[in-house]
Amino acid sequence: MITLKGAEVSAKIREQVDELCKGMTGSTPKLAIVRVGERPDDLSYERGALKKMEAFGLLAESFAFPGDISDEDFKREFSKINENPEIQGILLLRPLPEQIREKDIEEMIQPKKDLDGISPVNIAKVFAGDESGFAPCTAEAVVEVLKANEIPMTGKKVIVVGRSMVVGRPLSMLMLKENATVTICHTRTENLKETCKQGDILVAAVGRAKMLDGSYVGTGAVVIDVGINVDENGKLCGDVDFDSLEGIASMATPVPGGVGAVTTAVLAKHLVIAGLSQR
Numbered sequence: 001m002i003t004l005k006g007a008e009v010s011a012k013i014r015e016q017v018d019e020l021c022k023g024m025t026g027s028t029p030k031l032a033i034v035r036v037g038e039r040p041d042d043l044s045y046e047r048g049a050l051k052k053m054e055a056f057g058l059l060a061e062s063f064a065f066p067g068d069i070s071d072e073d074f075k076r077e078f079s080k081i082n083e084n085p086e087i088q089g090i091l092l093l094r095p096l097p098e099q100i101r102e103k104d105i106e107e108m109i110q111p112k113k114d115l116d117g118i119s120p121v122n123i124a125k126v127f128a129g130d131e132s133g134f135a136p137c138t139a140e141a142v143v144e145v146l147k148a149n150e151i152p153m154t155g156k157k158v159i160v161v162g163r164s165m166v167v168g169r170p171l172s173m174l175m176l177k178e179n180a181t182v183t184i185c186h187t188r189t190e191n192l193k194e195t196c197k198q199g200d201i202l203v204a205a206v207g208r209a210k211m212l213d214g215s216y217v218g219t220g221a222v223v224i225d226v227g228i229n230v231d232e233n234g235k236l237c238g239d240v241d242f243d244s245l246e247g248i249a250s251m252a253t254p255v256p257g258g259v260g261a262v263t264t265a266v267l268a269k270h271l272v273i274a275g276l277s278q279r
């Protein structure tokens with residue numbers, strides 16, 4: 001089994017970013033990371049994103065707000081960031097605490113600054129197969145992993161486990177755009193195991209540590225693990241039991257070191273595209 005390493009894909013995206021930056025005059029694009037509260041997975045994504053922006057020579061600033069901030073106060077603060085001409089891209093860490101109406105923020109965020117594809121405009125574009133908007137970075141990262149490793153999607157059976165707005169759904173649309181035959185699975189899916197086994201490509205975005213083992217995987221399949229969980233020993237692990245795939249899958253992404261490392265590279269690419277469009 002071949003291990004598909006995120007760092008190699010990230011390095012290819014870095015080349016694209018450098019190429020895009022060549023023609024750029026004036027100030028370096030700046031990302032605003034907006035966080036409410038101190039959720040551990042928000043904090044680790046924030047750390048990873050800050051590190052990647054620095055490595056790619058881009059600017060980033062964190063804007064952190066207390067977990068009990070009122071809806072009104074948060075909207076006022078978010079507006080300032082949204083309208084600030086010094087900031088060309090925004091990553092809003094989600095989900096937000098329940099007192100804040102997330103839907104209103106999705107409608108407020110300027111589509112040209114919405115690097116993680118949460119605004120209705122960007123979602124509609126992903127749905128329509130229009131590449132002029134921003135897709136959620138994680139969904140796009142999965143496609144980047146497949147493309148960088150020259151794994152064909154056209155005509156292939158792709159099984160996506162998970163239907164969230166940040167991974168499963170947009171990813172299914174991106175795969176459809178690549179001419180894959182897509183099946184979307186979720187908690188109500190009957191015969192999950194048999195369905196997963198039929199995939200030429202199996203994507204796990206369930207959020208359950210090591211739930212999918214070798215018994216869900218067809219011989220020779222490519223397995224992409226989007227999950228980021230913490231196992232019983234406090235270590236980072238995916239939705240897939242990686243070690244159980246040996247002798248079954250042809251290729252698989254590890255966790256850590258797989259899709260997660262590509263997500264932040266896609267975020268950096270989106271920031272540069274946003275920067276270019278706003279000058």
Ligand SMILES: NC(=O)C1=CN([C@@H]2O[C@H](COP(=O)(O)OP(=O)(O)OC[C@H]3O[C@@H](n4cnc5c(N)ncnc54)[C@H](OP(=O)(O)O)[C@@H]3O)[C@@H](O)[C@H]2O)C=CC1
Pocket residue numbers: 138161162163164165166167168185186187188189192205206207208226227228229239259260263
């Ligand atoms: N690599 C990265 O950069 C990122 C990684 N992640 C990780 O990806 C994973 C998924 O994230 P996200 O999409 O936000 O998660 P959500 O919890 O929003 O969605 C999980 C999806 O999986 C489905 N699901 C859950 N349990 C089962 C089950 N037993 N059988 C079948 N389907 C199931 C749910 O179905 P239903 O809709 O029926 O409830 C739901 O659609 C998480 O581990 C998260 O940490 C997330 C974002 C970025």
Ligand SMILES: Nc1nc(=O)c2c([nH]1)NC[C@@H]1CN(c3ccc(C(=O)N[C@@H](CCC(=O)O)C(=O)O)cc3)C=[N+]21
Pocket residue numbers: 006041042044045047048049091092093094095116138166228254255256257258259260261263264
């Ligand atoms: N709008 C929004 N989009 C998200 O995609 C989103 C979010 N909000 N809120 C939080 C969750 C959680 N999440 C993580 C991503 C990477 C790591 C992570 O650890 N990344 C490591 C690499 C891990 C690896 O190598 O697999 C890094 O970037 O260095 C953790 C958590 C994203 N999320």
